[in-house]
Amino acid sequence: MxxxxxxxxxxxxxxxxxxxxxxxxxxxxxxxxxxxxxxxxxxxxxxxxxxxxxxxxxxxxxxxxxxxxxxxxxxxxxxxxxxxxxxxHYHLGKVVHASRELGIHNTVEILTFCNxxxxxxxxxxxxxxxxxxxxxxxxxxxxxxxxxxxxxxxxxxxxxxxxxxxxxxxxxxxxxxxxxxxxxxxxxxxxxxxxxxxxxxxxxxxxxxxxxxxxxxxxxxxxxxxxxxxxxxxxxxxxxxxxxxxxxxxxxxxxxxxxxxxxxxxxxTIQNSKHSLVKITNEHNQSQSTQERLVINNKVAGFRACLVPVDTTKHSFDELLIPQECADALQVVDGDTVYHAPCAGRK
Structure with missing residues (x-):
């Protein structure tokens, strides 16, 4: 894993x-x-x-x-x-060099040094x-x-x-x-x-x-x-x-x-993210509706993140069903709160 x-x-x-x-x-x-x-x-x-x-x-x-x-x-x-x-950084901007009298109008790109x-x-x-x-x-x-x-x-x-x-x-x-x-x-x-x-x-x-x-x-x-x-x-x-x-x-x-x-x-990822309570399961989701979700615990020094297979047809996401192997990797137990989102792209 x-x-x-x-x-x-x-x-x-x-x-x-x-x-x-x-x-x-x-x-x-x-x-x-x-x-x-x-x-x-x-x-x-x-x-x-x-x-x-x-x-x-x-x-x-x-x-x-x-x-x-x-x-x-x-x-x-x-x-x-x-x-x-x-x-x-350099910022890419524009300046205009124009003469109304001569009918000339030139737009030129410039790079400006900035912080x-x-x-x-x-x-x-x-x-x-x-x-x-x-x-x-x-x-x-x-x-x-x-x-x-x-x-x-x-x-x-x-x-x-x-x-x-x-x-x-x-x-x-x-x-x-x-x-x-x-x-x-x-x-x-x-x-x-x-x-x-x-x-x-x-x-x-x-x-x-x-x-x-x-x-x-x-x-x-x-x-x-x-x-x-x-x-x-x-x-x-x-x-x-x-x-x-x-x-x-x-x-x-x-x-x-x-x-x-x-x-x-x-x-x-943040727009599609959710907080859920952990529920550890012995089931391994491999159905067509299984989605790999990116899951993190709520710690800083003890931070962990991994991918968890989730059957989306079985979830309201009030609880997140997590296999024991994934729970061990995330260092979480039943009732802990995790934060998660889809990993494969937009919904």
């Missing part, structure tokens, strides 16, 4: 392997031993904290196969970005290992975060964002960054990405152009990748768009990948 749980100290080796597998452009998980240990330490502190409002908490979870004990993926939530380190998302919550660090990319594992690893946030609203902002990896090749070559590198930075994309990942962001403010960039002055290749995602990121973007995430014109300052935004309360 696949379960989601908070990361623990024993997961260090697995997280380091995931960092290596994720490749260049996965800024939130750099291949750095000290930083990976720090991420685990910060996450453990976040799960133990009892904040009354969003702060610097950084929550990191793992997807574990309970039969083998293997960690197959990770995903995280930043409670409030930009409080300690500046959180930069507009400071203080919002961010879902991040989502990576599913190749061997696990089948069935509903990817949806489980992404969607459970929405239920966790809605279950503990005092810990998070109402506005939620996700930064999507932009266009780059296997060697880390980014068309957008190549233009910035040539004119302003004099360092390659992997180096800039790594420095950002380990928290050394001062160079951005020091070297980034201080005025808006006219898009039509960029190279054609750089223009073409603004707001576009890496080929491997397309499934993740599609999943978020199904939830209701939309790009409001904000893109990454390195690879120009889109940042998508949503109100947590308007997400499809």
């Amino acid at each position: 696949l379960i989601i749980r908070p990361i623990e100290a024993r997961d260090y080796a697995a997280l380091f392997e995931i960092a290596q597998e994720s490749g260049i452009g996965f800024t939130s998980l750099p291949v750095n031993e000290a930083l990976i240990q720090q991420k685990i330490d910060l996450a453990q502190a976040a799960f133990q904290a009892q904040p009354s409002q969003p702060g610097n908490q950084s929550y990191l979870f793992v997807l574990e196969d309970t039969e083998s004990g293997e960690v197959l993926g990770t995903s995280g939530i930043e409670a409030s970005v930009g409080l300690n380190d500046a959180f930069y 507009d998302y400071t203080g919002v919550s961010e879902i991040c660090t989502l990576f599913l290992r190749e061997k696990a990319r089948k069935g509903l594992a990817g949806r489980l690893l992404s969607k459970f975060r929405f239920l966790f946030m809605a279950q503990h609203p005092e810990r998070f902002s109402d506005t939620l964002i996700a930064e999507m990896r932009g266009v780059s090749d296997d060697n880390g070559k980014s068309p957008f960054w190549e233009w910035l590198e040539a004119h302003f930075f004099s360092m390659d994309f992997p180096t800039a990405d790594y420095l950002t990942g380990i928290g050394k962001k001062v160079f951005i403010a020091e070297l980034m152009p201080k005025y808006p960039i006219y898009v039509n002055l960029l190279s054609k290749d750089a223009q073409a990748c603004i707001g576009k995602v890496h080929e491997k990121t397309k499934p993740a973007l599609h999943l978020l768009e199904q939830e209701g995430f939309r790009c409001r014109g904000y893109v990454d300052i390195f690879d120009a990948g889109p940042t998508v935004e949503a109100d947590i309360h308007n997400l499809t």
Whole structure:
């Protein structure tokens, strides 16, 4: 069985392997031993904290196969970005150059350097290992975060964002960054990405152009990748768009990948979610009306999430019939309250 749980100290080796597998452009998980240990330490502190409002908490979870004990993926939530380190974006806007006398009217796109998302919550660090990319594992690893946030609203902002990896090749070559590198930075994309990942962001403010960039002055290749995602990121973007995430014109300052935004309360998963009392059953639902539901317990430090097969024809959802194996995985007993939603998409 696949379960989601908070990361623990024993997961260090697995997280380091995931960092290596994720490749260049996965800024939130750099291949750095000290930083990976720090991420685990910060996450453990976040799960133990009892904040009354969003702060610097950084929550990191793992997807574990309970039969083998293997960690197959990770995903995280930043409670409030930009409080300690500046959180930069480019915003894609427009300016008009017009002359009434000459009858000329030109609309030009510009990229403006900004910190507009400071203080919002961010879902991040989502990576599913190749061997696990089948069935509903990817949806489980992404969607459970929405239920966790809605279950503990005092810990998070109402506005939620996700930064999507932009266009780059296997060697880390980014068309957008190549233009910035040539004119302003004099360092390659992997180096800039790594420095950002380990928290050394001062160079951005020091070297980034201080005025808006006219898009039509960029190279054609750089223009073409603004707001576009890496080929491997397309499934993740599609999943978020199904939830209701939309790009409001904000893109990454390195690879120009889109940042998508949503109100947590308007997400499809939250709209279709319910609270129910647990009733443990020995029946195993395998009928045509069986639906895999994403179920979480109501804990923080002892958080658990998994998929539970539910025969929807037998449910009013006042009670949720849960097989003993799933109840054990969720660490719940008869009469406990769980929070759940469909995992496979819209109703």
